[in-house]
Each structure stands twice: as C-alpha cells, then as structure tokens.
Amino acid sequence: MAALLPLIGRRRLWTFHGGLHLPDEKALSNGRAVEGAPLPRRLIIPLLQHIGAPARPIAQVGERVLKGQLLALADGNVSACVHASSSGTLVAIEDHPVPHPSGLSAPCAVIETDGEDTWAELPEPMGGYPQLDPAEIRERIRWAGVVGLGGASFPSSVKLNPSTDHRIRTLIINGAECEPYITCDDLLMRERAGSILAGARIMRHLLGGARILIGIEDNKPEACEALRFALAETDMRGYTEIRSIPTLYPSGGEKQLIRILTGKEVPSHAIPAQIGIVCQNVGTAAAVADAVLEGRPLISRIVTVTGRAIGEPRNLEVRIGTPVSELIARAGGYRERPRKLVCGGPMMGFDLASADVPVTKSANCILALTEAEAPDPGPALACIRCGRCAEVCPAKLLPQQLYWHARAKDLDRAQDYHLFDCIECGCCAQVCPSHIPLVQYYRYAKNEVWAREQEKRSAQQARARHEARQSRLERQERERKARLRQKKASLDAAPGAGQSEQDAKKAAIAAARQRAAAKKASA
Amino acid sequence: MSGPVVSSPHGPRPYRVDRVMLEVLLALVPGVIVMTWFFGWGTLINIALATLVAVAAEASIMLLRRRPVTPAIGDYSAVVTAVLFAISVPPTLPWWMTLLGMLFAIVLVKQLYGGLGYNPFNPAMAAYVFVLVSYPVAMTTWLAPDVLAEHPLSFAESLRLIFTGALPTGLEWDALSAATPLDEMRGKLDQGLRIEEIRQSPLWGDFGGRGWEWVANGFLLGGLYLLWRRIITWHIPAAMLLALMIAAGIFWLLDPETHPFPAFHLFSGAAILGAFFIATDPVSACTTKNGQLIFGASIGLLVFAIRTWGGYPDAVAFAVLLMNIAAPTIDHYTQPRVFGHAKDRADR
Numbered sequence: 001m002a003a004l005l006p007l008i009g010r011r012r013l014w015t016f017h018g019g020l021h022l023p024d025e026k027a028l029s030n031g032r033a034v035e036g037a038p039l040p041r042r043l044i045i046p047l048l049q050h051i052g053a054p055a056r057p058i059a060q061v062g063e064r065v066l067k068g069q070l071l072a073l074a075d076g077n078v079s080a081c082v083h084a085s086s087s088g089t090l091v092a093i094e095d096h097p098v099p100h101p102s103g104l105s106a107p108c109a110v111i112e113t114d115g116e117d118t119w120a121e122l123p124e125p126m127g128g129y130p131q132l133d134p135a136e137i138r139e140r141i142r143w144a145g146v147v148g149l150g151g152a153s154f155p156s157s158v159k160l161n162p163s164t165d166h167r168i169r170t171l172i173i174n175g176a177e178c179e180p181y182i183t184c185d186d187l188l189m190r191e192r193a194g195s196i197l198a199g200a201r202i203m204r205h206l207l208g209g210a211r212i213l214i215g216i217e218d219n220k221p222e223a224c225e226a227l228r229f230a231l232a233e234t235d236m237r238g239y240t241e242i243r244s245i246p247t248l249y250p251s252g253g254e255k256q257l258i259r260i261l262t263g264k265e266v267p268s269h270a271i272p273a274q275i276g277i278v279c280q281n282v283g284t285a286a287a288v289a290d291a292v293l294e295g296r297p298l299i300s301r302i303v304t305v306t307g308r309a310i311g312e313p314r315n316l317e318v319r320i321g322t323p324v325s326e327l328i329a330r331a332g333g334y335r336e337r338p339r340k341l342v343c344g345g346p347m348m349g350f351d352l353a354s355a356d357v358p359v360t361k362s363a364n365c366i367l368a369l370t371e372a373e374a375p376d377p378g379p380a381l382a383c384i385r386c387g388r389c390a391e392v393c394p395a396k397l398l399p400q401q402l403y404w405h406a407r408a409k410d411l412d413r414a415q416d417y418h419l420f421d422c423i424e425c426g427c428c429a430q431v432c433p434s435h436i437p438l439v440q441y442y443r444y445a446k447n448e449v450w451a452r453e454q455e456k457r458s459a460q461q462a463r464a465r466h467e468a469r470q471s472r473l474e475r476q477e478r479e480r481k482a483r484l485r486q487k488k489a490s491l492d493a494a495p496g497a498g499q500s501e502q503d504a505k506k507a508a509i510a511a512a513r514q515r516a517a518a519k520k521a522s523a
Numbered sequence: 524m525s526g527p528v529v530s531s532p533h534g535p536r537p538y539r540v541d542r543v544m545l546e547v548l549l550a551l552v553p554g555v556i557v558m559t560w561f562f563g564w565g566t567l568i569n570i571a572l573a574t575l576v577a578v579a580a581e582a583s584i585m586l587l588r589r590r591p592v593t594p595a596i597g598d599y600s601a602v603v604t605a606v607l608f609a610i611s612v613p614p615t616l617p618w619w620m621t622l623l624g625m626l627f628a629i630v631l632v633k634q635l636y637g638g639l640g641y642n643p644f645n646p647a648m649a650a651y652v653f654v655l656v657s658y659p660v661a662m663t664t665w666l667a668p669d670v671l672a673e674h675p676l677s678f679a680e681s682l683r684l685i686f687t688g689a690l691p692t693g694l695e696w697d698a699l700s701a702a703t704p705l706d707e708m709r710g711k712l713d714q715g716l717r718i719e720e721i722r723q724s725p726l727w728g729d730f731g732g733r734g735w736e737w738v739a740n741g742f743l744l745g746g747l748y749l750l751w752r753r754i755i756t757w758h759i760p761a762a763m764l765l766a767l768m769i770a771a772g773i774f775w776l777l778d779p780e781t782h783p784f785p786a787f788h789l790f791s792g793a794a795i796l797g798a799f800f801i802a803t804d805p806v807s808a809c810t811t812k813n814g815q816l817i818f819g820a821s822i823g824l825l826v827f828a829i830r831t832w833g834g835y836p837d838a839v840a841f842a843v844l845l846m847n848i849a850a851p852t853i854d855h856y857t858q859p860r861v862f863g864h865a866k867d868r869a870d871r
C-alpha cells in the first residue's frame with residue numbers, strides 16, 4: 001500500500017488559477033504532414049535571434065558559404081551561434097527589418113543562394129555521448145546554435161548547464177502548445193517523436209539523471225499517441241512519463257506547466273532550476289538530438305502558416321532566414337486581404353508590419369487573420385472594475401489594479417502589485433468588457449521601469465566616475481602637497497642649512513654684480 | 524500612450540460593457556413585470572421618465588466635458604442606473620423627484636467623479652437616499668399591493684397622479700396606500716405587538732409582504748440569470764443574503780416573539796434586488812473575491828441592523844453606500860496571493 005501511494009501521487013495533475021478555454025482553431029492547419037518550403041533566392045539571417053548578445057560574424061562578405069557553415073559565433077556566455085541555412089554567397093551583413101515587436105531593423109547576414117544546397121563538412125555525430133564529458137556535449141549544442149524553440153529563444157547550452165547549487169530532479173518537455181492556431185509542435189511530435197525522446201535523453205544526461213515529464217494538452221491525441229509509441233521502443237521508460245493535461249490556455253507557459261505537472265510554484269523572480277526543474281520545448285529537444293547525434297546545426301524549423309486569410313494553412317519546414325512572404329505563397333497565398341499579420345499566436349504574438357521579414361529560430365507561427373478573426377476592438381472604455389480579468393489571470397494578479405497604476409504612471413505602486421509577475425499571456429485583455437489593451441499597458445510600464453533603472457544605473461555610473469575623478473584629483477593634490485612638504489622637510493632637516501643660506505645670498509650678490517657689469521659693458 | 528494599439532491579444536473579444544449592461548436590463552424584466560402587476564403602471568412610467576432624464580443628463584455632461592457622446596450613452600450604464608432607481612422608489616413618486624434623483628445620480632455621483640468606472644458610490648442608491656432624506660413622506664408612501672384589484676388605476680390616471688399629484692375622483696390616498704411590509708413590521712413591533720398578532724393583517728403573504736414576495740421572486744429569477752450568464756459571480760449576493768439570514772435567524776431563534784422569521788427579511792423590501800443588482804455594481808463594490816465576500820456579508824449585517832434598530836425601515840441603500848466607502852480598503856487587505864509569492868499583500 002505504501003509503495004502504491006507515491007505512484008498515485010505521481011500521476012496527479014495540479015491546476016493553476018484562471019486561464020481560458022479558447023476555440024483552438026488547430027484543425028485549420030494540422031491536417032497535413034509537414035512539407036518543405038522552397039529554397040528562396042535570398043536568405044536573410046539575423047545575427048540576434050535569441051536572448052543575449054548578438055552573434056559575432058566570422059564569415060567574410062563576398063565569401064562562398066555552405067549549408068550549415070558557421071556564419072557568426074556566439075559572443076559571450078549568453079549568446080548563440082548562427083549558421084548558413086543553405087549554400088551560396090554571403091553578399092552583405094547589414095541592417096534589415098526583422099520580426100520583432102518593435103518593428104525595428106537589426107544586423108542580418110544576407111546570402112544569395114546558389115540553388116545547390118551543398119552541405120558544409122559537419123562535425124562527427126556523438127553517438128556514444130553517454131561516455132563523453134558533458135562539457136563537450138554542451139559545446140556541441142552551443143556550436144549548433146540551439147535555442148529554446150518555444151518562443152523565449154534562450155540559448156539551450158546555458159539552460160542545460162545549471163549551477164551546482166541546485167540538483168535538477170525533473171526535466172519537463174513542453175509539448176502543451178496551448179496557443180490557438182499553432183500546430184508546429186503537434187506535427188513535430190507526430191512526425192519526429194523519436195528525435196524528441198532522443199533529445200530529452202541527451203538533456204537528461206547533461207542534467208545528471210533527472211526524471212523526464214512530457215506534458216501535452218489533451219487536444220493533441222495523435223501527438224500523445226506517437227510519443228507513447230516511440231517511448232515504448234526506447235530504454236527510457238523507467239524515468240519518462242508522458243502526461244496528457246487538460247486543454248486550458250496558458251498551460252504551456254513554463255511556470256504554469258511546471259505547476260500542472262509537479263504542483264510546484266516557481267518563486268517569483270526565480271528560475272525553475274532553483275526548485276530543481278528544467279523545462280524545454282519539444283522542438284528544442286529535437287534540435288538537440290540533431291546537433292548531438294547527427295552533428296547538424298539548427299538551420300531550419302517547422303512554422304505553422306495559418307489563419308483564415310491563408311489559402312491552404314499548413315506546416316512548413318523552413319530554412320531560417322526565409323522571407324515570410326515566401327511561406328505565405330507556399331501556403332496558397334492569401335484567400336482574402338488579411339486584417340492582421342501576426343508572428344506567433346493570437347494571444348501573445350506580435351504584429352508584423354510587412355511580410356518582408358525573415359523567419360527566425362523563434363518564429364513558430366505566421367498568422368494571417370481576417371476581419372472576423374481579429375476585429376478592431378474599438379476604443380477602450382473605462383475600467384468598470386468587474387474583476388473578470390482577475391478571475392482569469394494565471395499569475396493571480398489583480399490586472400485592474402495593475403492597470404490603474406500603470407495608467408497613472410505610478411510605477412512603484414504597479415510594482416507593489418507585482419507587475420513583473422505578469423507573463424503577458426493576454427487572458428485579462430481577452431475578457432475585459434471595456435476592451436482595454438491591458439497587456440500593452442503592462443509592457444509599457446515594464447519598459448518604463450527598465451528604462452528608469454537603466455537611467456539610475458548610468459547616473460550611478462556617472463556619479464561613480466565623477467567621484468573617482470574627484471578622489472583622483474584630491475589624491476594627486478595630496479600627493480603633491482606631501483611631496484612639497486617632504487622636500488621642504490628634507491631641506492630643513494639637511495645639516496648646515498644656515499651655511500647654505502649664506503652661500504645662496506653670496507651667489508645672488510655675485511650674480512647681480514655680473515649683470516651690472518654686463519650692462520656697463522654693453523652701454 | 525502613443526502609437527496605434529498593436530498589442531496582443533488579437534482575437535475577437537467575447538465581452539463588451541454595453542452587452543453586460545443589456546444583460547442586466549434583461550434580467551430586471553421579470554421583476555419589473557411583477558411590480559407592474561401588483562403596483563400598476565407607475566413603475567413603468569417612472570422607468571421611462573428616469574431613463575429619459577438620465578440619458579439626457581449624461582449626454583449634456585459629455586457635451587460640456589467635450590467628450591464623445593455616443594460611447595457614454597451607448598454603454599447603457601445610465602439606463603441601468605435609471606431603472607434601478609425607478610424600481611426602488613414608490614410607483615406614485617411625483618415626477619420632479621425622479622428628475623431630481625436622476626440629476627443627482629448622473630451629474631453629481633457619476634460624472635463629477637469622472638464618469639463610469641470612477642464613481643465611488645452606487646449612483647442609483649445615492650440618488651435614492653438623497654430623495655429619501657429630502658422627501659421622506661413621498662418616498663415611503665406605497666400603494667397597497669391589492670388595492671388595484673378594487674380601484675384599478677388606468678395608465679392615464681397613473682400618469683396624471685405622477686405628473687400632477689391628482690388622484691382619480693372619488694379616491695383618497697388613505698384608501699390607496701398602505702405601509703410597506705417592513706414599515707408595518709417595524710411600526711407594529713415598536714408598538715409592542717407580537718409577530719403572531721402582526722401577521723394577522725391581510726398585508727402578509729407566505730414569506731414576506733403580499734405582492735412584495737412575488738416581486739422579490741421576480742428579481743431572484745433575474746439574479747439567477749445573471750449568475751448563469753456569468754455577468755455577476757455568486758460572492759456578493761450569496762454573502763449578503765446568507766449574512767442577512769444568519770443574523771435574522773439568530774435573533775429569531777432567541778426571541779421569535781419579537782423577531783420575524785428570516786425569510787421575511789429576504790422577501791420583503793429590497794434585499795433580493797439589492798443582493799443581485801445593486802450590491803453587485805462592479806464599479807463601487809469590492810473587486811477581489813475575498814473582498815466581495817466581506818463586502819456582501821457586511822451589507823447583509825448592516826441591512827439587518829438598520830432594519831431592526833435604525834431609523835429607516837429599509838436599509839439596502841444605506842448599507843450599500845456605507846460599504847462603498849469601505850470597498851477600497853477591503854480590496855487593499857484582501858489581495859490574493861500572487862503566483863510564486865509566499866505573502867499576500869502588495870504593501871511593504
């Protein structure tokens with residue numbers, strides 16, 4: 001009986017507060033197998049596709065590059081390598097519009113492809129990785145430019161190298177894919193379940209033998225079945241569990257999924273590793289498997305191209321750097337003029353100003369929404385304090401109070417109401433009867449706080465610089481005075497000082513005489 | 524904030540303020556029908572008059588403030604205020620008192636604080652109390668529920684009564700009016716009568732006052748509709764009615780001679796209407812869930828206390844207004860524990 005209890009306990013699922021049941025719209029795009037996207041004439045590969053510092057270019061402009069060749073090196077600890085996703089000529093490294101909420105341009109490597117898609121020489125597969133030094137495997141993952149493919153794009157080699165203070169007991173593989181419309185992870189799980197498991201196995205090895213929990217929302221039974229089937233074929237059954245979780249947005253949020261699967265809450269301002277958990281997306285797991293077992297860098301990903309404005313919604317395997325416009329053309333073009341083009345899902349994605357931006361490692365979905373799918377919410381009314389937002393907030397915040405203070409630009413009060421615990425899931429704004437763009441206010445407030453802290457930091461730095469200069473000047477002054485005093489003291493202290501004084505007088509008188517004589521002579 | 528609204532989420536929004544308000548109006552229909560049945564056309568005339576004044580006042584203020592008029596009118600919040608006021612006052616209330624009340628509600632209580640969303644007090648209840656304090660007699664003169672069976676007032680006669688104060692020929696006020704059940708109960712108890720004796724009067728139905736209990740049932744139906752449609756949550760109504768019932772129950776158990784049965788408190792006066800439609804006004808109520816429980820329960824207790832020991836027989840308006848004052852403080856002390864935090868509150 002006692003032996004059964006932990007088993008029952010382990011099967012249990014927990015819940016988080018709030019969340020939304022949204023129409024999932026996944027059937028639009030998950031009916032077909034993943035297809036390849038055509039090779040574009042030009043690839044535009046951003047040097048910053050991850051959290052951290054941009055990669056440092058090492059290829060020369062004008063150089064011929066091969067598929068999989070390293071274009072730019074990870075610069076610093078938190079950074080990621082960038083590779084050529086096809087062969088051709090590196091024609092420029094220049095600013096180009098990139099998919100980013102700000103709509104700004106960023107440095108990109110531009111490759112004129114040659115159509116041959118010739119592979120560069122790739123490093124040896126590490127089939128026997130369990131015998132290798134984890135540092136070596138991590139280096140490979142770093143070389144391959146693997147970042148979190150679930151959206152955050154944090155460099156995976158860093159996340160798989162937790163500090164020694166926290167033993168990692170659980171590795172969570174996130175296959176929840178809770179945002180409506182997106183099906184790239186669904187298709188990946190159906191088609192490459194083996195790679196996902198292999199990648200999870202490698203990551204487990206790097207983390208020192210954690211148990212593996214794979215969480216999948218129950219609206220993806222095929223994916224779940226495929227993984228179960230693949231798991232039965234491996235030696236991983238002893239430490240791996242696949243759990244179907246109820247479909248509820250945002251159960252795929254890292255903190256929410258951890259809560260659902262383990263019952264633990266990641267403390268505010270902490271990372272999961274601090275409670276012994278690492279969470280990785282299914283796509284990341286497959287990319288890790290490719291890098292380690294085949295020596296292949298991350299140069300492509302599955303992108304869902306969907307929305308009712310798209311002719312034939314589907315999933316495409318896309319080379320990083322392919323312009324979004326080419327994907328739309330591959331998916332049958334527009335059925336009607338979209339009201340909105342979104343990168344990511346409808347809840348957390350951001351608007352694309354044009355389809356002339358490249359696909360990056362984090363672009364999981366291109367969404368072309370019709371007027372009916374994304375109607376203009378109209379002008380925002382005043383908050384009527386109905387509390388609907390608080391009912392659905394997965395972070396258990398009081399969005400109405402946060403909004404009140406963010407609007408009044410009272411950033412301190414907003415932080416008192418835990419502004420930084422907001423995960424920007426959009427649930428609150430979705431249900432707000434006053435159609436207030438709540439998330440926008442929170443992003444704005446967060447940016448303001450960051451800017452203010454930055455200002456404070458630079459002011460502090462300036463003050464520190466000023467103080468350093470001041471103290472240097474004072475020190476120099478002190479030293480100068482000290483030297484003078486010393487000199488004087490040494491003069492005073494020298495034996496026969498009176499004597500030398502008389503000598504000096506004599507010398508002065510002699511000099512005066514000489515000058516007078518010289519004057520006379522010249523007159 | 525500058526720039527166009529480009530932020531997520533992008534999908535259609537299922538709720539809108541105007542729809543919420545329309546649902547509230549819809550939920551009031553059964554109660555209003557029952558009221559009209561027992562108390563005549565006056566209720567409907569009051570509703571129309573109050574709505575007209577409220578909307579006109581709202582529009583004028585928006586014009587004065589140089590704000591767009593349509594969104595303010597289009598959210599129907601002024602209509603809800605007007606209807607709630609109109610069904611709380613006697614169906615025979617002189618027209619200018621309704622006018623006064625509505626101007627007070629919209630101009631002073633609502634717009635002076637910045638309009639919908641910014642008013643700390645429930646406008647309908649503030650107006651009710653304002654008129655009650657200014658004109659206590661008119662505000663407590665109700666038609667007797669059954670009197671219309673003998674002397675039906677036609678629509679034109681009701682209209683004339685409201686606008687000119689003239690009764691149909693051959694009728695006296697004394698023949699038409701009766702104390703409200705709460706008044707009756709309070710007055711008789713103060714005279715030292717026992718509950719049993721008081722209940723001999725033909726004014727009484729099964730639970731509360733005759734007619735009145737059916738009105739309460741109408742509003743209860745509407746309240747359940749609001750719960751079902753998730754326009755309101757159960758917290759405030761349940762807490763308020765439960766607290767009222769428990770308080771009444773305790774005193775009734777202690778001394779059933781001088782304290783009416785708890786159901787009397789629920790089904791006489793404005794308890795049901797207040798619990799589902801008035802205390803739940805989101806703008807002036809508590810916004811945290813625990814806060815709403817405290818808010819609702821406090822209103823229930825206050826209603827009982829004021830009905831039993833206070834100077835006015837019905838107390839919902841006073842209780843709601845009192846708790847409106849306390850709402851921000853209650854909200855502050857009832858913040859939920861944020862995900863990933865050990866501690867509850869945002870103050871440091």
Ligand code: SF4
Pocket residue numbers: 382383384385386387388389390399400403428431432433434435436438
């Ligand atoms: S849902 Fe909107 S209107 Fe309601 S309390 Fe929240 S912010 Fe205010």
Ligand code: SF4
Pocket residue numbers: 389392393394395396397399421422423424425426427428429438439442
């Ligand atoms: S966006 Fe932030 S405040 Fe709104 S529901 Fe999500 S976590 Fe809560």
